[in-house]
Amino acid sequence: MSSLADTIKAVRTVLLLQDKLAELTRTVExxxxxxxQLANAHSDLRDRVSRLEGxxxxxxxxxxxxxIEE
Known part of the structure; x- marks a missing residue:
């Protein structure tokens, strides 16, 4: 019976790891x-600053x- 309990525990651990990996994947995405979005905002700000400098x-x-003319 001990090997069955160990097997169930291992399967449970794998399923929990899969859930955590899925959550991590969503977070990374x-x-x-x-x-x-931050890169786009940076680009927009760079363009605005360039225009102001001009x-x-x-x-x-x-x-x-x-x-000089005076």
Whole structure:
């Protein structure tokens, strides 16, 4: 009877490990999706900062040009 109990315990352990692995897989997939969203947000922010830098540099060049002309 001991070997039957050991077998049942081993099967139970395998099933629990499968459940934990499935949960871990879902977590990793969710984190991957969040990481993708973060990368997209980073790209959008980089583009916005680049545009702002362009506006600031353009304004600075215009101000320097006005000083030269005066």
């Amino acid at each position: 969710h984190q991957g999706a969040r990481l993708s 506006v600031i540099e353009g304004a600075a060049m215009a101000a320097r040009q006005r000083r």
